[in-house]
Amino acid sequence: MATSSSPATEVQVDGRTVRIxxxxxxxxxxxxxxxxxxxHYYLSVGDGIVNALRERPCMMxxxxxxxxxxxVHQKRLPRGAPEWMETVHVTFPRFDRTADELCVTELAHVVWAVQMSTVEFHPWNSRRGHVEQPDEWRIDLDPGDDCDFATVRRVCAVAHEVLEELGATGFPKTTGSKGVHVYVRVPHAHGFGDVRRAALAFAREVERRTDEATTTWWRKDRDPRKVFVDFNQNARxxxxxxxxxxRATPDGRVSAPVRWDxxxxxxxxxxxxxxxxxxxxVLGDLHAAIDDHPFDLAPLLEWAARDEAEGRETPPEES
Known part of the structure; x- marks a missing residue:
């Protein structure tokens, strides 16, 4: 694509000036x-995108x-950032590396990232201050290659049923691609390993209740007509x-919060x-109240211990 040479413009964002x-x-x-x-899109959903990213290490x-x-998958904040941009220091033990990642606390941070050609924002499920203890359990309903969205919706209904029985409040959204995510706020009392074990136990319960869901780990072994309940999205x-x-789709889709109905x-x-x-x-941020509904993972960790005692192993983190 040819580069543009249109004159720069300035955007005022809550007292900050961002040059575009x-x-x-x-x-x-x-x-x-x-x-x-x-x-202008991100300005129009400002409170929502900041709430989703607030204080989380974020890949651009x-x-x-x-x-x-x-x-470009950018872990480190690009050079030339203004002094008011914020970061969080994270480590990658497997690679013996560190990075100072974008840490959004205000809308101007988002706009500056867009100025630096960011289209998608991919945050961790933990926050600055307790990076190693997630506070967000993520249920990722990922359809196989031969699975339609109607099947995803039905599996999502089963997941909602299990959440309600657990007393957990889930906040659903489309992925912006082909699936659905459901987020549940949890206290930052566990490491990534335990949150992932809890997510796997939940996924197995969904799988027990519908033959349209699977937790089969290896992609080559999965039925492409089923929805993979991807517990591994809770890994570090x-x-x-x-x-x-x-999302970087031709029609400019958005990962959109939706009501359960x-x-x-x-x-x-x-x-x-x-x-x-x-x-x-009209609707505002449908995930605005997520912090008001924390869920204790103890019941799911009990399910995980039961499954492990029955010989159901926890798969490795990387497929």
Whole structure:
């Protein structure tokens, strides 16, 4: 894609001035969405995206030439960041590396990241101050290659049923691709290993209740018509698109929070850069109350211990 040489513009964000270079560079050619359009989208869902990212180490998925060009998975905050940008220091023991990752606490941080060609925001499920103790349990309903979204919706209903029996409040959203995520706030009392064990125990219970779900670990062994309940998204340094994050799809889909009563009829393509601002203006942030509903993982850890005692092993973290 040809680069743009349009004059820079400045955006005022809560008292900060963010300079947007090449604002007319087209990032989504099929729908004609430019960099500055992307900025305005994130401004329109400001409270929601900040709530989703607040104080979490965040990987930026950058597309310097738009979504048809190279994707850069950026762990470290890019050079040249203004002094008011914030970071969180994280370690990667397997690789003996560290990084100072983006740590959003205000909307200007998001806008500056978009200026640096970020389209997607992928946060950790832990926060600065307790990076090694997640406070977000993530249920990822990932359809196989031959699985339709109607099947995802049915499996999501089963997951909702199990959550209600546990007394856990789940906050669903579309992934912005083909699946559904459900987030549950948990106290930061456990490490990644235990949160992952709890997520696996939950996934196995969903699998027991419907033959449309699977926890089969190896992709080659999975039935492509089923929904993989991907417990491994709770492993350390695994990230998924935040609520309100745009995804790099031709139609500019968004990972969109939905109400439980919407799940049965929604489609991933319902929620895009074009449709979300008006929806957000009416509904606000559907995940705003997530911090008010923490769930103690103890029952799920008991299920995990039961499964392990019966000889059901916990798969390795990497497939």
């Amino acid at each position: 270079t090449n604002p007319d560079r087209v990032y989504f050619p099929e729908i004609g969405v430019s960099k500055v359009d992307l900025v 998925h950058r597309f310097p030439e738009g979504i048809t060009g190279e994707r 340094d695994h990230t998924i698109a935040a609520a309100y994050s745009v 919407e799940v049965a009829d929604c489609e991933p393509g319902d929620f895009t850069l074009s449709t979300m601002p008006a929806r957000y203006a």
